[in-house]
Amino acid sequence: AQTVTQSQPEMSVQEAETVTLSCTYDTSESDYYLFWYKQPPSRQMILVIRQEAYKQQNATENRFSVNFQKAAKSFSLKISDSQLGDAAMYFCAYRPRDNAGKSTFGDGTTLTVKP
Amino acid sequence: DAGVTQSPTHLIKTRGQQVTLRCSPKSGHDTVSWYQQALGQGPQFIFQYYEEEERQRGNFPDRFSGHQFPNYSSELNVNALLLGDSALYLCASSWTSGNLLTDTQYFGPGTRLTVL
Numbered sequence: 628a629q630t631v632t633q634s635q636p637e638m639s640v641q642e643a644e645t646v647t648l649s650c651t652y653d654t655s656e657s658d659y660y661l662f663w664y665k666q667p668p669s670r671q672m673i674l675v676i677r678q679e680a681y682k683q684q685n686a687t688e689n690r691f692s693v694n695f696q697k698a699a700k701s702f703s704l705k706i707s708d709s710q711l712g713d714a715a716m717y718f719c720a721y722r723p724r725d726n727a728g729k730s731t732f733g734d735g736t737t738l739t740v741k742p
Numbered sequence: 743d744a745g746v747t748q749s750p751t752h753l754i755k756t757r758g759q760q761v762t763l764r765c766s767p768k769s770g771h772d773t774v775s776w777y778q779q780a781l782g783q784g785p786q787f788i789f790q791y792y793e794e795e796e797r798q799r800g801n802f803p804d805r806f807s808g809h810q811f812p813n814y815s816s817e818l819n820v821n822a823l824l825l826g827d828s829a830l831y832l833c834a835s836s837w838t839s840g841n842l843l844t845d846t847q848y849f850g851p852g853t854r855l856t857v858l
Contacts, residue, residue, distance in 0.1 A: 671849065
């Protein structure tokens with residue numbers, strides 16, 4: 628069974644600084660997707676960034692980038708120039724590339740941004 | 743472009759009762775997945791509907807059932823409610839092309855179910 632582990636229940640960052648959130652996963656599949664979702668207190672889950680396992684290049688979306696280490700099964704999220712609006716719960720998720728695509732989520736990291 | 747919508751926003755039930763939650767997928771999406779998110783935890787996959795059939799199921803008892811309608815909207819039904827069913831229920835939609843699921847699920851705002 629696939630598992631996703633986020634070892635940092637809480638993280639804090641100063642506004643304008645950089646923070647990295649960690650995620651590791653366990654799977655026997657070779658082809659899959661990885662995602663980071665953001666869930667603000669209003670609770671709507673929003674996609675931040677995604678990575679396809681067969682692509683070696685790390686995904687980037689504006690201030691958000693990932694460090695994908697397939698052999699180590701690691702998928703960390705880096706947030707640069709942190710903003711107050713980045714404060715939220717962040718979830719790492721794994722999905723096999725099959726015809727059903729059930730997603731497995733970690734338990735989340737609560738990010739606080741200090742002004 | 744309408745996103746994923748869910749109703750109701752909040753719901754309070756008592757043990758033993760039955761509840762129905764509703765979800766309308768994002769425009770152009772034909773696949774609906776349901777997740778249960780307990781407080782302080784990540785979402786847990788309940789099941790997924792495609793072409794009006796349950797395609798995959800997580801580790802949830804038969805008390806949890808669902809339905810998908812021809813317009814792709816979906817319902818989640820929970821019978822014989824237990825206190826432990828209190829959670830945020832999230833609906834996610836995506837688009838299946840042939841047998842390959844596109845790679846991004848979009849989530850609705852959720853329904854907060856409280857069981858007393």
